[in-house]
Amino acid sequence: METIADLVASESLAWFLNHYDWSWPVFEMIHFIGMALLIGTVGLVDLRILGIIRGLPLAHMSVLLKIGVAGFIANAITGYIFVAGNPIGGSLDYIGNLAFQIKVILMLLAGLNVVAFYFTGIGKAAHEIGPDGDAPRSAKVLAVISLVLWFNVIFFGRMIMYNDTLLYALGM
Amino acid sequence: MWGYTAFLSAHAMGLAVAVGLSSVVALRVLGVASGLPLPAMRRVYPWIWFGLAVNALSGFGLFAASATSLATMAMFLIKMVLVILAIAVTWWLGRRAFTPEIAHSGVIPANVRWLAFGTLFLWFAAVVTGRLTGYPFMVRAYLGI
Numbered sequence A: 001m002e003t004i005a006d007l008v009a010s011e012s013l014a015w016f017l018n019h020y021d022w023s024w025p026v027f028e029m030i031h032f033i034g035m036a037l038l039i040g041t042v043g044l045v046d047l048r049i050l051g052i053i054r055g056l057p058l059a060h061m062s063v064l065l066k067i068g069v070a071g072f073i074a075n076a077i078t079g080y081i082f083v084a085g086n087p088i089g090g091s092l093d094y095i096g097n098l099a100f101q102i103k104v105i106l107m108l109l110a111g112l113n114v115v116a117f118y119f120t121g122i123g124k125a126a127h128e129i130g131p132d133g134d135a136p137r138s139a140k141v142l143a144v145i146s147l148v149l150w151f152n153v154i155f156f157g158r159m160i161m162y163n164d165t166l167l168y169a170l171g172m
Numbered sequence B: 001m002w003g004y005t006a007f008l009s010a011h012a013m014g015l016a017v018a019v020g021l022s023s024v025v026a027l028r029v030l031g032v033a034s035g036l037p038l039p040a041m042r043r044v045y046p047w048i049w050f051g052l053a054v055n056a057l058s059g060f061g062l063f064a065a066s067a068t069s070l071a072t073m074a075m076f077l078i079k080m081v082l083v084i085l086a087i088a089v090t091w092w093l094g095r096r097a098f099t100p101e102i103a104h105s106g107v108i109p110a111n112v113r114w115l116a117f118g119t120l121f122l123w124f125a126a127v128v129t130g131r132l133t134g135y136p137f138m139v140r141a142y143l144g145i
Helices: A002-008 A011-019 A023-049 A062-085 A098-119 A122-127 A137-169 B002-029 B038-065 B067-071 B074-097 B100-105 B110-132 B136-143
Strands: none
Touching (some): A011 A062, A023 A062, A023 A137, A023 B002, A023 B110, A098 A122, A098 A137, B002 B074, B002 B110
């Protein structure tokens, strides 16, 4: 873990975050907005695939997904800034944090989920159903996985600052 | 111990749902993803209210845990005013954007577009001030409140 932390750490970012102390809360605000955009867009698409909301053609929701990706990228960048530049405990505070580690793994799984959706033809089949149609079961499975993964990303993100509580609950 | 962290997580999730979905509706009113029929966006609203309900409940819990500091914190009071305004404008947008006239003409009047801008701006302001409630000393140092 220490070697990963050393590789990721950035002294210049740490200096910047220390010197301009207001920048940390600003980056957090961006992180929250990115989260809201991701959940709002991806969540809506998932709800449509599951048939919980109807009347919206999936084929026209690609613009929304691009906004969601923009939110994800904003969060990847601000997230990197937090980890690489952490002025108080250094990068190891995050890299060695179980909640953070789980969050990263869940995000990678969510990324795989997206790949599965778009590169196996499931996405294509889903796009053809029209505003009220029923999406194929495989698409619904991926939609449920997507929702479960992203809400757990939020949960474990929140638990980063409460990692001790998590460790205690896990008997560690 | 778990209660507070549970409330915190719920508050973040409710925020993501309420602000995220409100933003999607507002963006659609402003012409983003115009292939989506506007009247169908009305079905998003129950989920917005669900997210807000989660936040109201978790918010009460979070407030109870820190009532003495929050009740006298200017930034928290500003945030609550913005949240109430954001809810009001989001609701108003929902009343105005899904009328039969707009559905038929496909033209969205300027005042409805202003409601959409207002929705986006007020939620953005609520998120910003909400975050700042976690930095009372920095707020006092820079803003004097």
